[in-house]
Amino acid sequence: MTALDIDFVRAQFPAFAEPSLQGQAFFENAGGSYTCRQVIDRLIRFYTQRKVQPYAPYEASRLGGEEMDKARARLAALMGVATDELSFGPSTTQNTYVLAQAFSKFMKPGEAIIVTNQDHEANSGPWRRLAEEGIEVREWQIDPQTGHLDTAQLENLLDEKVRLVCFPHCSNVVGEINPVAEITAMAHAAGAFVCVDGVSYAPHGLPNVDELGADIYLFSAYKTYGPHQGIMVIRKALGELLPNQAHYFNADSLYKRFTPAGPDHAQVAASAGMADYFEALAAHHGHAGTAAETGAFVHDLMRAHEVKLLQPLLDAVSDRNNVRLLGPSRAENRAPTVALSLNRAAEPVAAQLAEFGIMAGGGDFYAVRALDAMGIDPAEGVLRISFTHYTSEAEVAKLIEALDRVV
Numbered sequence: 280m281t282a283l284d285i286d287f288v289r290a291q292f293p294a295f296a297e298p299s300l301q302g303q304a305f306f307e308n309a310g311g312s313y314t315c316r317q318v319i320d321r322l323i324r325f326y327t328q329r330k331v332q333p334y335a336p337y338e339a340s341r342l343g344g345e346e347m348d349k350a351r352a353r354l355a356a357l358m359g360v361a362t363d364e365l366s367f368g369p370s371t372t373q374n375t376y377v378l379a380q381a382f383s384k385f386m387k388p389g390e391a392i393i394v395t396n397q398d399h400e401a402n403s404g405p406w407r408r409l410a411e412e413g414i415e416v417r418e419w420q421i422d423p424q425t426g427h428l429d430t431a432q433l434e435n436l437l438d439e440k441v442r443l444v445c446f447p448h449c450s451n452v453v454g455e456i457n458p459v460a461e462i463t464a465m466a467h468a469a470g471a472f473v474c475v476d477g478v479s480y481a482p483h484g485l486p487n488v489d490e491l492g493a494d495i496y497l498f499s500a501y502k503t504y505g506p507h508q509g510i511m512v513i514r515k516a517l518g519e520l521l522p523n524q525a526h527y528f529n530a531d532s533l534y535k536r537f538t539p540a541g542p543d544h545a546q547v548a549a550s551a552g553m554a555d556y557f558e559a560l561a562a563h564h565g566h567a568g569t570a571a572e573t574g575a576f577v578h579d580l581m582r583a584h585e586v587k588l589l590q591p592l593l594d595a596v597s598d599r600n601n602v603r604l605l606g607p608s609r610a611e612n613r614a615p616t617v618a619l620s621l622n623r624a625a626e627p628v629a630a631q632l633a634e635f636g637i638m639a640g641g642g643d644f645y646a647v648r649a650l651d652a653m654g655i656d657p658a659e660g661v662l663r664i665s666f667t668h669y670t671s672e673a674e675v676a677k678l679i680e681a682l683d684r685v686v
């Protein structure tokens with residue numbers, strides 16, 4: 280496998296050349312990533328040249344609409360799904376609320392859903408509220424020590440009443456990569472659909488949703504080098520079954536069915552810049568192929584770089600007895616989203632790290648249920664260090680040195 284050309288990568292992100300950010304290494308990427316220049320360029324172009332109502336028969340409008348359509352088509356192709364199966368909403372949280380609304384009409388009282396206590400609240404709370412409609416909510420619980428979700432436990436929760444299983448591809452505090460294809464196959468065998476929160480996974484390489492088999496796959500563009508949008512993949516078979524949540528006359532359009540509000544035209548159009556970036560990355564590293572092959576190539580390229588940088592950090596933190604590392608200590612099994620429980624409030628520690636040029640955060644990161652389950656006071660929270668493929672070896676070394684001083 281070709282090694283990632285980190286200089287090329289960083290040249291695609293204006294933040295790395297921004298004078299006010301010099302000397303500061305960014306380690307809160309799970310909160311929101313830097314934006315690639317392809318997205319910024321498209322956003323500026325849309326606001327300066329195409330800021331008219333799209334899909335009308337004059338040139339600026341036609342171009343605006345075309346860019347919005349291209350964004351969906353190109354991202355869908357990278358993820359191995361049809362264009363109509365990908366849609367945009369204001370955020371992943373908003374998207375799950377709309378989907379939960381659809382399921383509340385689709386399901387009958389007495390039927391069941393499964394949620395986890397590993398998830399960010401976005402893929403948990405909206406579904407749990409279905410209890411108010413008479414839906415039985417079953418919780419797939421993590422191991423209190425490790426934060427691990429055991430598929431054997433899921434087997435015990437599945438039966439013919441379950442219509443939906445909601446779980447994360449990767450938790451934003453535990454970091455462990457869950458076996459989505461295996462979990463999905465188990466749910467399908469029991470007659471249930473799955474809704475996968477991919478927000479903490481997608482920035483580390485877009486998955487091929489067709490290969491995973493997931494019925495719904497959600498992620499947030501603003502954590503994946505793009506603008507502030509939530510992106511939903513809803514496979515056709517399920518999308519056509521669920522009741523329409525949009526205007527009645529849009530019911531026949533799969534990509535409009537679960538986006539009741541008008542789209543943010545400029546941000547949808549700018550999302551094509553994410554595809555530009557992934558394609559530029561593939562081309563720069565000598566890859567040519569179909570969109571799905573390009574998606575897979577970029578995924579593996581990013582992952583290999585991240586795994587290489589992550590192991591020394593995991594080794595450094597798991598050696599300490601005053602730090603509890605959440606999730607696996609082997610880099611292959613996790614995303615580079617590393618939460619540390621310190622037995623004291625985490626945010627002041629993040630503030631100390633800032634003095635050493637490290638941008639990181641402390642808190643509960645809306646994973647309150649996961650922290651509670653692992654015996655961590657959400658008010659104290661965890662120190663979270665998260666990076667992506669654009670992070671350099673030197674930045675990780677600087678982080679380890681700063682942690683040595685502060686923790």
Ligand SMILES: Cc1ncc(COP(=O)(O)O)c(C=O)c1O
Binds near residue numbers: 498
């Ligand atoms: C794992 C995970 N899921 C969902 C969300 C919610 O995403 P959004 O901010 O787009 O609603 C977040 C945001 O932090 C997250 O980390």
